Structures are given as C-alpha cells and as structure tokens.
Amino acid sequence: MQKVRKxxxxxxxxxxxxxxFTKAVPKEMLPLVDIPTIExxxxxxxxxxxxxxxxxxxKEKECIRTHFGHNVVLEEFLASKxxxxxxxxxxxxxxxxxxxxxxxxxxxxxGHAVLCAYEFAKGEPFALLLGDDVYVGNKMPATKQxxxxxxxxxxxxxxxxxxxDSDVSKYGICKPLPNEKGTLLKLESVVEKPKLEEAxxxxxxxxxxxxxxxxxxxxxxxxxxxxxxIQLTDAILRLMEKEAVYSLAIDxxxxxxxxxxxxxxxxxxxxxxxxxxxxxxxDIINERx
Ligand code: G1P
Numbered sequence: 001m002q003k004v005r006k007x008x009x010x011x012x013x014x015x016x017x018x019x020x021f022t023k024a025v026p027k028e029m030l031p032l033v034d035i036p037t038i039e040x041x042x043x044x045x046x047x048x049x050x051x052x053x054x055x056x057x058x059k060e061k062e063c064i065r066t067h068f069g070h071n072v073v074l075e076e077f078l079a080s081k082x083x084x085x086x087x088x089x090x091x092x093x094x095x096x097x098x099x100x101x102x103x104x105x106x107x108x109x110x111g112h113a114v115l116c117a118y119e120f121a122k123g124e125p126f127a128l129l130l131g132d133d134v135y136v137g138n139k140m141p142a143t144k145q146x147x148x149x150x151x152x153x154x155x156x157x158x159x160x161x162x163x164x165d166s167d168v169s170k171y172g173i174c175k176p177l178p179n180e181k182g183t184l185l186k187l188e189s190v191v192e193k194p195k196l197e198e199a200x201x202x203x204x205x206x207x208x209x210x211x212x213x214x215x216x217x218x219x220x221x222x223x224x225x226x227x228x229x230i231q232l233t234d235a236i237l238r239l240m241e242k243e244a245v246y247s248l249a250i251d252x253x254x255x256x257x258x259x260x261x262x263x264x265x266x267x268x269x270x271x272x273x274x275x276x277x278x279x280x281x282x283d284i285i286n287e288r289x
Contacts, residue, residue, distance in 0.1 A: 001151070001154045004124075004126065004150055005051045005124065006050065006053075006124055006127070007050040007126060007128070008053075008120065009130075010104070010114065010131070011028045011057050012057050012104035014107065015027030017260075018030065018260075026060075028061075029063060030257065030263065032134070032257075033274065036067060038131055039067070039093065042093070045129060048141045048144035050143070052100065052120075053097060053100065054102060054120040055068070055102075056116050065101050068093065068099040069099075070091070070094045102117070109224070109225075109230035109231055109232075110230075110231060111229070111235050114211075114215070114232055115230075121213055126211060127208070127210055128232075129143060130208070132257050132258035133207030133255070134257050134266055136255075137250075137251065138253075141252075142208045142252055145250060146209070146210045153246055155245060156212050156239065156246070158172075158246070159206050160205060160206055160249055160250065161204055161206040161249070161250060171193065172190055172191070172193070172204065172232075173191050173202075174189075174200070174205065176247065183248060184246055185248075186245075187245050190233050191233065191237070192225055192226040192231045192234060203249075205247075206250055207254075208250060209232075211236075214239055214242060215232075215236065218235035218238040219235045222234055222238075253269075
C-alpha cells in the first residue's frame with residue numbers, strides 16, 4: 001500500500017463571502033490572531049506526517065507564496081537588529097517544509113481545482129485540506145485521523161461532521177451502506193448540496209479528504225454539477241463504482257472560517273489558547289457581559 005505523503009490545499013477562489021477584504025487580500029490570509037488561516041492548515045498537514053504540500057492559487061494570490069518562502073531581506077534586517085525571536089518565527093516554517101504552488105486559471109469549481117494537482121500527486125494517494133475548515137483535533141490532527149483510516153482501508157476517506165437539517169444544503173452529504181455502524185463507514189453514495197428532502201443523512205463532508213489517485217480519471221471527464229461547477233463530490237460518487245470509499249467522523253472542533261461567525265469564534269478561541277493573550281481576551285469578554 002502506498003503511504004499518504006502529499007497534501008493538496010486549494011486556495012484559488014475569489015472569497016466573495018469576505019468582501020471587501022478579499023478584493024486585494026486572499027481570504028486564506030485572514031489571520032486568526034497573528035497567523036494566516038492557511039498556515040494553520042499547512043501546520044495540520046505537517047503534524048499529520050505530510051512531507052510535501054501543494055497550494056493551488058491564482059495569479060492574484062502571490063502573497064500566499066511569499067508567506068511560505070524565505071524573506072531574505074527581512075531575515076537580514078531582523079538579524080542585524082538582534083531580533084532573534086522574530087527571526088525564528090519567520091524562518092521556522094520555510095525551514096520545515098517546502099510548499100509548492102500551481103495555478104488554477106479559471107474558477108470552475110473544487111473538482112477542477114483538485115485536477116490541477118494531477119502532476120503533483122504522481123499517482124500517489126493524497127490528503128486534501130480545504131482552507132475554510134480549521135480543526136482542532138481532540139487527540140490528533142484531523143488529517144492524521146484520516147490517514148490512520150486510510151492505512152486501515154487503503155481507500156479514499158471523507159472526513160465528516162454531523163450538521164443540523166438547516167445546513168445539509170450547504171455541504172456534500174454522505175450515504176453510508178445499510179448496516180454500517182461506528183465512526184468509519186463504507187459509503188453507498190455522496191451528493192453535493194442536496195435539498196433537505198433529498199439529503200440521505202446529516203453526515204456532511206467537512207473539508208478533509210484522503211483521495212486515491214484514481215480520482216483523477218473521473219475529474220478529467222467530470223461535467224458541471226451543483227451551482228454550475230465541476231464538483232469533487234460528483235467525481236467521488238463515480239469513483240465509488242470502481243473503489244470503496246469511506247467516511248470518518250472527525251474527532252475534534254471545527255471552525256467554519258468561511259462564515260463570519262466561524263471566523264470570529266476561532267479568533268476568540270485561538271486568543272484564549274495563547275498564554276500571552278489569555279488574560280486580555282478574558283478581560284475583553286468580561287467587560288462586555
Ligand atoms: C465544499 C465541498 C463540499 C463540502 C464543503 C466543506 O463546498 O464541495 O462537499 O461539504 O466544501 O466545507 P464549498 O463550501 O466550497 O461550497
């Protein structure tokens with residue numbers, strides 16, 4: 001069985017839900033305190049044992065590339081001022097992992113974005129992490145949980161969360177085979193953004209996947225689906241005719257950074273987790289009660 005060593009992070013969307021901020025700055029650079037959200041995603045991949053990361057961007061988003069590379073001028077400046085702590089902060093990640101980039105020329109949908117990773121995957125299974133979903137795993141990072149399930153099944157794994165009826169139409173929804181029980185379930189089908197009355201369950205795909213390279217065969221020929229977009233979920237449904245696909249309930253807290261409420265919740269929680277900010281954030285909250 002091939003190991004999961006690679007991760008793909010699509011980051012080429014327009015971020016229309018966060019306008020006007022996203023007019024000039026990619027939504028992936030929205031900070032949770034002082035770290036861009038996409039850095040949390042890359043760190044989750046590293047902590048899950050991933051060795052190579054590909055970020056899919058567009059021409060307007062070069063600052064994401066800048067963020068993950070060495071900034072020699074800044075490094076020399078900080079060194080000359082003896083700002084060792086700051087120097088460590090900016091050098092740590094580029095020293096730890098080499099992040100590669102590719103461009104999605106047209107925004108044709110998530111399935112189309114993932115197809116841009118074809119060359120990078122080179123026939124290997126890979127983790128797919130969507131930037132809107134930031135996880136704090138209970139015992140281990142979300143992607144590590146999925147890799148463990150892949151190691152057990154040698155199959156594609158869709159990380160899931162349970163959503164209320166009011167939200168099923170916002171997600172890809174899984175239908176497990178009858179009699180499947182527990183947290184790891186073999187799937188019968190998946191459907192992208194169904195109406196409530198057509199939703200087969202409340203198990204929503206939560207922005208984390210392990211995909212076998214066979215997915216590319218289906219992405220190459222995938223026609224447009226929900227919202228007129230080339231949907232990854234539709235290609236996964238076709239993949240199921242050839243290979244088993246499983247869902248795994250992710251054990252952890254998920255923040256939907258794509259929504260303003262999720263972004264604000266994450267900002268508060270991440271500040272509360274920081275020793276240098278805990279007291280200040282508590283004061284801010286208490287003063288407003
Ligand atoms: C995408 C996927 C969807 C998944 C969701 C998770 O949708 O297409 O299946 O449930 O991410 O966040 P989007 O939110 O990009 O519309």
